[in-house]
């Protein structure tokens with residue numbers, strides 16, 4: 351992976367998978383804006399990005415907030431002078447439960463972060479990507495979006511691959527924006543990222 355000169359915004363960067371992605375991006379040469387609801391976790395990822403040789407920005411943001419997503423995208427663009435990549439990996443610890451056990455507030459919060467967060471972050475970064483005539487937006491999916499999981503209806507609804515919804519993929523924001531073939535990262539790759547993040551070396 352070659353990302354020299356590129357700049358990325360990663361939501362949920364304080365968590366396991368996105369922290370590993372942030373460090374991998376930094377090792378590949380990218381500057382990384384590390385966005386998370388948890389300030390300490392975002393700051394720690396930014397520290398690891400810097401240690402890996404990348405420029406880093408630590409940002410506290412609730413991805414369910416329109417104003418906050420706009421602010422972090424603009425701040426990242428201001429800091430790095432560009433914004434080439436968005437990775438949306440923020441996710442709440444969703445409570446498991448049957449339909450009868452799940453409250454509307456819990457259901458709504460999962461959708462607000464996982465689904466609406468993807469929309470808001472995309473809307474926040476797209477003006478910069480369109481102006482630069484390029485960019486990549488990555489939503490992290492889960493096999494649970496395909497196979498389902500008892501008691502996790504809200505999560506499974508949000509975690510199908512966007513590519514499973516042809517109407518979404520078929521319409522890039524501008525005619526000049528192509529839709530690149532999906533890279534399906536297998537469970538092995540995901541585990542490898544987690545393993546690298548946990549590994550002392």
Ligand SMILES: NC(=O)c1ccc[n+]([C@@H]2O[C@H](COP(=O)([O-])OP(=O)(O)OC[C@H]3O[C@@H](n4cnc5c(N)ncnc54)[C@H](O)[C@@H]3O)[C@@H](O)[C@H]2O)c1
Pocket residue numbers: 361362363364365366367368385386387388391411412413414438439440441442443463490491492493509
């Ligand atoms: N762990 C897995 O096995 C697995 C499998 C497939 C897909 N995924 C997806 O990968 C992503 C990362 O998973 P993980 O296991 O590393 O998660 P994690 O729980 O370690 O990290 C999630 C991060 O999101 C942050 N967050 C929560 N609410 C937020 C909000 N409103 N705004 C901004 N940040 C917020 C949390 O503080 C946390 O740091 C998630 O989207 C998850 O659905 C995970």
